[in-house]
Amino acid sequence: MSLKQESLNKTFGGELRKYSYQSQALGGLTTNLNVFLPPTAIGASAKAAPVLYYLAGLTCTEDNGAQKGGMFGAAASHGIALVFPDTSPRGAKIEGEDESWDFGTGAGFYVNADKAPWNKHYNTYDYVVREIPAKLSEAGLPIAVEKASIFGHSMGGHGALSIYLREAGKYKSASAFAPISHPTACPWGEKAFSGYFNDAAKGKEHDSTELISQAGGSSKRQLNILIDSGTGDNFYKQKQLLPEDFEAAARKAGYDAKDVNVRLQEGYDHSYFFISTFAGEHINWHAKFLTA
């Protein structure tokens, strides 16, 4: 099914468009995504823009980053398109789906479930990595889907880092705000992976700290990763995020701060007030790789 435009708002000289479509990855349910087209991708002399995907966190939708992220000014200035997927299928009507805020609706964790009954709809990995780029191309949007980078927040930071590490060559850079950096070692990740996978050990294949350990060695891949996490973030204090684990694994694998830059930001919390503070800097950083 093709993209249907639901709304359009002009912003920073570009256009924020909300699209819906029936998603095969999400078991045939209707999903929404927001797409920001920069000024250079609009009008008579439009040229295709490189694209930066933003993956949102637990409880969020395609709207949080678009409404509160403060991202359009920087994206417009670099001629970068932004794509905001949803965080889960909506309305799969699976028992227990809406019982907790950190599993099920709003909490797809950017994996393909293999455990029934979740495996029919909860395939947010394919949704982000394969289906959405294909839909953008099919619709003829002025987006150069082969020039892509990815970033995200919290659960979406986990998604951005793990997708980037799994999909060599597909994304030019990855960054994250307060990512769940070592999900197999924290309650959020343990709950998600044991819920979506028959064998919870499969979670290691989506664990950024595990993945970066394997990315090192003599034939190691060039990595472009930037992470910001706030020291005033309660989830950081509760050890849901564990950016230090990811950083230690990166260093052990031979990546220095030029390749994998993990920064602790004094006093910042988990909110969009934190994200919006650093969003412009992240987009400027991605632009180096996307517009090179």
Added chain:
Amino acid sequence: MSLKQESLNKTFGGELRKYSYQSQALGGLTTNLNVFLPPTAIGASAKAAPVLYYLAGLTCTEDNGAQKGGMFGAAASHGIALVFPDTSPRGAKIEGEDESWDFGTGAGFYVNADKAPWNKHYNTYDYVVREIPAKLSEAGLPIAVEKASIFGHSMGGHGALSIYLREAGKYKSASAFAPISHPTACPWGEKAFSGYFNDAAKGKEHDSTELISQAGGSSKRQLNILIDSGTGDNFYKQKQLLPEDFEAAARKAGYDAKDVNVRLQEGYDHSYFFISTFAGEHINWHAKFLTA
């Protein structure tokens, strides 16, 4: 009653604090406001910051501008504090108060009602102009309340312009996004003024187009006004905003575009996607007057 701090988020090196207090202007009800303190107003070498008040529009609260306005980066860079009041009393329990979205709750219109039963609680003029600055001072916040400017959106744009024009010497500049510029000539204003005032003609005393007509003449006051309004805004098309009326009255009173700059922005609508596009420019413009 003094300010009680309800929350604090670090953002752009500064602090966004939510305060509550029992408001005399609002008939003793508890009200909330958000205050952004720039980095220069925090810490050991803090110095008092000039202040820019942001008045929100119909249906909004103290949160809309803070969450979606994209205002903190510019305010932080100029060392300006931002104050976000609520748009009405909450919970006055007046019959009909919650029946429509453009009158009563969320729709105080920045006037002091003189009509019963509204006159006990609906005094959002005094709330913004007198009570909040006094509370900020009493609380010892690092804000130089004598260095103030004011801006707002839609109903709040009406508030900012009319308050600025009525209160000579109190504010250094005023700006507005899609303001209700001639309220006595549009349905929103007619409904509000006939609802809050015994004599609807009193609305003229709060009508920016009327007020600027009287501000001219041989001994005319220096004005610093900036207005942006989008041509894709449905309320503009429905003639709720009427920026052309305000502009014509300003020119007739002898103010040119240097004093009163009214700009139509092609294709922009009434949303925060429009406001956030121009918020940085408005704050930069206010900074010329606030930090001179």
